[in-house]
Amino acid sequence: MSVASLRRAARETVSGLPREFWWLWTSTLVNRLGAFVATFMALYLTLGRGYSASYAGLVAALHGLGGVVSSLAGGVMADRLGRRPTLLVAQASTAVSVAALGFVRDPLAIAAVAFLVGMASNASRPAVQAMMADIVRPEDRVRAFSLNYWAINLGFAVSSMAAGFIAEYSYLAGFLIEAAMTLACAIVVFLKVPESRPGTDAQVSHEGGDAVRLWTVLRDGRFMGVVGASFLIAVVFQQGAVGLPVAMGRAGFTPADYGMAIAVNGVLIVALQIPVTRFIEHRDPGRLLIVSALLAGYGFGLTAFAGSVGVFALTVCVWTLGEMINAPTQTGLVVRLSPVHGRGRYQGVYTLSWSVAALVAPLMSGAVIDRLGAEWLWGMCAAVGTAAALSYWVLMRRLPKAEPTTVESRTEPRTEVGTA
Structure with missing residues (x-):
C-alpha cells in the first residue's frame, strides 16, 4: 500500500465522528497512558514485597472479583442513572483507591484495596461502551470502537515501557501517577462529555417498549453464547498481564525486560489495528473469531520455548x-445484539466475561506456576x-448468515438519540 493510500485510509478512518466521541476518546487515552x-502489580508483589506467586495471583484475583461486582452494577447504573454520572x-x-494502594503495607489491606481498585476501575467500562454506541451512527460504530481500542493500546504501549523503568525507581510513584x-x-x-442515555426504563415502558432487566439479558441465549466464548478467550489474554510477568521474573x-516485551503488544496494535480492521470488517465473523482464538492460544503456548526477551516479544506478536x-x-457482534434501551446492561454482562476471566x-x-x-x-x-x-x-x-443485518435493524432506535 502506497503512502498516499495510507493517508487516505487514515483520513477516512477518523472523519465523520461526533465531537463528543473524540472527548471520550481523549479520556480513554489519558487513562491508559x-x-x-x-x-x-505482579512484579510489585513478588519482587518488590517478596510475596509468593500464589499470593500475587490471589490479589490479582480479588482485583478481578471487584470487576465482577462492578460490571453488572456499572451496567445498571449506566442505564438508570446515566452514562456521565457513572463515569x-x-x-x-x-483515583482515590489507586493512590491508597500505593501506601498500604499489610497483606490483608493490600488485598482489600486491590478489590476496591478493581471494582472502581471496571465500573466505567459499560458506560463508555454504551455511550459510544449512543453517540455514534450505526454505520460508524465498528470504526469508533476500533479507534477507542487503538487509543487504549497507544496508552498501554507507552505506559508499559514507562512502568518497567518507574518500577525500578519507585513503585509508589507509579501508583500516584496513575491516580x-x-x-x-x-x-x-x-x-466536555454530555449525557447520552436514550431514555429511562419508565420512559421506554410508557412508549410501548419492553424495559430491559438483567434477567432479560441473562435469558438471551444467543448473546450469552457470545459472552461465554468471550470468557474463554479473555482467560488466555489475561496471561499477558498476570502469568507472563511472573514467569519472566x-x-x-x-x-x-518484561516492560519491553509486553510493549510490543501495544506498539503492534497501534501500528496495525486500523488497517487490520479495514481488512476484516466485511469478512465472515465466524472464521475471524476462530482464527483469533487459535492465534491467542498457540501464541501463548509458544512462550514455553522462549529464552530471551526477543523470543518473548515474538510470541507476543x-x-x-x-x-x-x-x-x-466481537465488539461489533455484541453491539448488534444489544437493544438500544438496554445497552448499559448488555455491555455490563459482556464486560462481566472479562471481569470473571480477570478473577480466574x-x-x-x-497455582500452575508454583506447583507445575x-x-x-x-x-x-x-x-x-x-x-x-x-x-x-x-x-x-x-x-x-444474515444475522448481523437483522440484528442491527432490530436494535436500532427509530429516532436519533439526543443528549439528556
Missing part, C-alpha cells in the same frame, strides 16, 4: 494478531484457545 498498576463516580473512586491521570479523565468527562528477567482480529469483530486467570496462573511450572501454564493456554475456537465455531453455526 497512566495505567501502570495493572502492568506491574464520574467510577473514575474519581479509581493523577485517572482524576484528569474525570475532569475531561465533567467538562522467575526466569531471571527484570521488570524492564503472535497472540497480539489474534487480539487485533478478535476485538473489533490469576488464580490459575499463580510455567511450561504447563502455556500448554493450558493452547488448550483453552482451542476450546474458545470450538465455542466460536458452534456459536456461529447457530447464527443465520
